[in-house]
Amino acid sequence: MKRKGVYESLIGELARLPGVGRKNAQRLAFAIMRLDPERARRLGQSIIDARASVRPCARCNNATDQELCEICANPRRDTTRIMVVEDPGTLHQIEHTRTYRGLYHVLTGVLSPLEVVGPEAVDPGPLKARLADGEVREVILATSPTVEGEATALFVTRELKPLGVAVSRIAYGVPVGMDLEFADEVSLIKAIEGRHAV
Amino acid sequence: MTWIDTAAINVGQRHLSGADRLVTLITPAHGRMRAVARGVCLPRGPLGGALEPFGVCRVVLAPGRGDGLYRVEAADRVRDLPALRADLPSMLGAGLVCAWAGALGREGDGRVLYRLLHHTLVGLARPADAVAPVVARFLWRLTLVAGVAPELGCCVACRTPGDLTGFRMLPGGMVCALCRADGDLAMPPRGHAALCAAALEDGAWRSLAPDSARRLAALAQGYLRRHFGADLPRRAP
Ligand SMILES: [Zn+2]
Ligand SMILES: [Zn+2]
8 A cells, every 4th residue: 555655646746747747647657666776766866966956047047057057158159149038948949959059048937918917027137137248149039929928029029129139039830740721820920920031 | 518619719728737728718608618728739739829818719618527627629710819919018908808807707698798808809909099998998898797887877875976076896886975985985077087988888988098097997907806806817927
């Protein structure tokens, strides 16, 4: 009986992680149960270490265990561009594509119109401070094309425009592999607006 | 419970695990409905982006687990309002309107609420209309839809029509100078006129000044809270 309790609580903890869900949690828990004890110990220890040492990067808010994150500390990154993202997860997803060599800025909150959360949720100060020395030429907004992401992008744009820096937003539109005929109106409009010369 | 095929406006969503969301829909025949939309955040999932807030969609709902909870089987966009997503004040106004529609969606006639909400969102997407008057008008019309419209033509306490100088939250309406008590708000003639413009059925709300409209919207929200104890799905900033 006790064994079942431990197993259930592991599933419960895993299922509470974003994007996992009950079924995946069961699968993961089952895999963890079959690890040899030393590997299980290392997994547990790395979770504890990560949680204890991770903090926001002093410059960009990315998750790091140093004062500055790997990206900010890398002298080969293009320091004239900053890409604004909603969370470190999005940053890592974009890094994974290996198409962007500039810097990032992770926002500490998003506007959420449906929950009546307005501009008070986002402090634009730290981002504006990074633009003060004039080295940054372009700020690229990479927020999701959701209500929250779009409201946040509109707000950040409004804050940055007076500073004279070029503000762009990544293109949105029809996902790869989708038939245009089935695209909804908003996605089509976004795709047309975001067109580029070929 | 059988399947329901209906028009709907998504007024609220909460992330569940993975790409699933719990959506709050305002529908013409059933008022507020809650439904689980599986895979709604996935670009190539069966629901795609069809359930994005602020637009009108057509949904097929099946009975879900739990009392009064449905499952979205299919969704299609019927009418998008892209202008709402291109302007921050319009977007915040639309968010507030949707949040209140969701909070009070079980009160009154669903069909009327749906029409009012639809009409309001279209108004917010129209650049000619300023945001604050549209929102103020929505909130005061919502008091009517929800069955708690304030008495504006005479004193709510003694029923005399003259010398109305205050506003009483409960039971709701103007009060005359004689009946006015502690706790009633001062309501000068100009405020009374603006309140009538927002609440009554004609085009007068269009002429409301933005400042006055914002005050009326704040008053309406306080009023709705007093009457329903309802509050918005507010997320801490
Ligand atoms: Zn950094
Ligand atoms: Zn009286």
